[in-house]
Amino acid sequence: MPAPFRPPESKPPEPDMEFFDADVIIGRTIDQEEDEAPTVADLLREMDLARVGKALVTNHKIALSTPEWGNEDLLRDLAASPRLRPIMGVYVVNERDDTPAAKRVDDLVKQGAAGVQLWPQACGFDFAAWQCPDLFNAMADRGLPLFMHADQTNYGNLHAVLQAFPRLKVVLQRVLYGDTRRVLAVMRSCPNLHICTSPGNVGGSVIEQLDRYFGSERTIFGSGLFKYDAAPAVAQVAYTQLPEPKRALIASGNLNRLMEGIR
Amino acid sequence: MSQAATQSHAQTHAHTHAHVATPRQKELLGRLAQGRVLGEFIFDVHTHTCDGWSMGSLYDGSSEGLQREMQMLGFSGMACSAVCAISGVDFERANDSLLRDIRKAGNRITAYVGIDIRHGKTLVGDVENYLKNGFSGGKLYTRWGVPYDDARYDPVLEMLNARKMPCLAHCWGGGDVKTLAGAARKFPHVNFIAAHTGSADLDVYVENARTLDNLYIDTAYSRGPRGLIEEVVRRMGSTKLLFGSDAALFSAAQQVGRVIAARISDEDRRNILGLNAARLFGVKPTPAV
Numbered sequence: 001m002p003a004p005f006r007p008p009e010s011k012p013p014e015p016d017m018e019f020f021d022a023d024v025i026i027g028r029t030i031d032q033e034e035d036e037a038p039t040v041a042d043l044l045r046e047m048d049l050a051r052v053g054k055a056l057v058t059n060h061k062i063a064l065s066t067p068e069w070g071n072e073d074l075l076r077d078l079a080a081s082p083r084l085r086p087i088m089g090v091y092v093v094n095e096r097d098d099t100p101a102a103k104r105v106d107d108l109v110k111q112g113a114a115g116v117q118l119w120p121q122a123c124g125f126d127f128a129a130w131q132c133p134d135l136f137n138a139m140a141d142r143g144l145p146l147f148m149h150a151d152q153t154n155y156g157n158l159h160a161v162l163q164a165f166p167r168l169k170v171v172l173q174r175v176l177y178g179d180t181r182r183v184l185a186v187m188r189s190c191p192n193l194h195i196c197t198s199p200g201n202v203g204g205s206v207i208e209q210l211d212r213y214f215g216s217e218r219t220i221f222g223s224g225l226f227k228y229d230a231a232p233a234v235a236q237v238a239y240t241q242l243p244e245p246k247r248a249l250i251a252s253g254n255l256n257r258l259m260e261g262i263r
Numbered sequence: 264m265s266q267a268a269t270q271s272h273a274q275t276h277a278h279t280h281a282h283v284a285t286p287r288q289k290e291l292l293g294r295l296a297q298g299r300v301l302g303e304f305i306f307d308v309h310t311h312t313c314d315g316w317s318m319g320s321l322y323d324g325s326s327e328g329l330q331r332e333m334q335m336l337g338f339s340g341m342a343c344s345a346v347c348a349i350s351g352v353d354f355e356r357a358n359d360s361l362l363r364d365i366r367k368a369g370n371r372i373t374a375y376v377g378i379d380i381r382h383g384k385t386l387v388g389d390v391e392n393y394l395k396n397g398f399s400g401g402k403l404y405t406r407w408g409v410p411y412d413d414a415r416y417d418p419v420l421e422m423l424n425a426r427k428m429p430c431l432a433h434c435w436g437g438g439d440v441k442t443l444a445g446a447a448r449k450f451p452h453v454n455f456i457a458a459h460t461g462s463a464d465l466d467v468y469v470e471n472a473r474t475l476d477n478l479y480i481d482t483a484y485s486r487g488p489r490g491l492i493e494e495v496v497r498r499m500g501s502t503k504l505l506f507g508s509d510a511a512l513f514s515a516a517q518q519v520g521r522v523i524a525a526r527i528s529d530e531d532r533r534n535i536l537g538l539n540a541a542r543l544f545g546v547k548p549t550p551a552v
Contacts, residue, residue: 016297049284050524051296177485177513202485204332204511205323229489231292232520238298239335239516
């Protein structure tokens with residue numbers, strides 16, 4: 001039987017990188033008891049343990065077709081935590097709100113929104129250029145990013161929206177490693193697409209591969225809390241075999257840049 | 264989800280919120296965030312080289328790439344099979360490629376022969392030849408349409424049984440685990456490892472690992488949810504759960520991060536990361552430095 005494997009030398013410790021998380025959901029899922037739902041206090045504790053400095057946060061009420069209540073809860077819950085910013089919800093087809101899209105987006109920006117989270121699959125609409133063009137245009141005008149889980153659409157629709165609204169910044173979360181070929185193709189033709197790292201998007205060397213093809217400016221750290229733990233996502237970036245400045249872009253720099261673009 | 268499963272998950276949620284990290288866990292989480300050698304004995308029972316496979320052209324699936332990541336993390340050892348040997352691409356070419364790799368790597372890689380049950384009449388002789396020439400276990404895959412307890416596996420499993428070698432098997436849910444348990448009953452000197460705990464039917468993984476001395480389960484799961492490892496430890500303890508990453512298909516760093524983040528005792532974490540595998544693979548549990 002083999003003797004233990006001894007690496008020839010340890011990698012020198014890196015200075016602490018700042019991690020800025022683009023994928024956190026708090027609040028109760030439909031299969032949880034009310035008192036099990038992760039709170040802001042739970043989130044801050046997890047972030048401290050995993051060495052995550054800042055996070056963009058949304059909540060499950062927005063995914064459950066109740067963006068008004070979801071936004072109210074988010075603003076209330078995050079108000080005392082400068083490390084956290086809200087990714088808010090919107091009505092997509094004015095089903096209960098006929099305010100023009102531009103006004104609604106302006107209001108979100110004034111409230112401090114870091115982005116809009118859409119749930120097309122969960123909320124019964126298509127992620128398509130014809131579905132909500134005013135909303136996409138308004139978000140593009142204000143530089144407000146759109147966040148979405150990969151399972152909420154398909155790559156054909158995603159590609160079409162990105163092409164139709166080239167100024168709209170989209171951050172795709174929870175990409176599956178098996179979809180890498182689709183992701184690479186869409187990223188190649190759509191420079192407005194950004195990809196979150198974990199969870200699911202955990203193919204070996206996938207971050208290095210994205211860098212080789214497109215540079216590291218469109219890869220963004222995301223943990224998937226609280227369905228997933230934060231530390232594995234942190235590790236995936238921390239051990240990436242890229243120069244430190246590129247790792248820093250992925251860990252926080254790219255998301256900071258998107259936030260600075262909101263106007 | 265059954266009521267029992269819902270209650271079980273609820274207990275895990277409650278537990279994950281109540282956990283207080285030990286100083287050692289905090290230290291490991293800090294090292295993880297800095298990309299440093301972890302300083303625990305870690306043996307990865309589930310890795311792959313991907314030479315030739317199309318996904319291997321997308322990712323760094325070479326044995327060198329695998330070893331580079333292991334060195335950064337400070338793994339003390341890994342057990343590896345060639346993807347193309349188990350996935351029906353080319354049994355001989357893939358196993359031969361891994362054989363060359365393990366000869367180059369010296370003692371750094373423990374190699375499983377990828378056992379293609381549809382390889383044909385030479386399978387038994389070919390597997391025996393690989394076992395004589397540096398391989399020290401077997402890797403099975405379900406996609407052949409042949410259950411693991413089917414008699415067609417008996418001749419190759421008998422070879423592993425006679426040599427008391429381990430056998431890792433891809434499992435995706437209870438059906439696969441049950442047939443692997445059938446093989447474990449037939450070949451008591453083979454320590455079987457059912458892969459991908461929690462992919463589906465967690466109850467079946469836990470029940471068979473708990474009741475069969477020679478059946479273990481591994482942690483490899485690309486979408487392993489928060490609380491899964493805690494749930495397994497709560498239900499069956501930590502001595503039958505093995506760390507497996509599925510690298511180079513997955514990020515080894517991300518996968519080991521799941522074990523380090525788990526809200527379990529330091530002793531349980533050490534068992535999972537490497538001490539259980541050390542017993543199985545006959546390796547001295549010395550942490551890499």
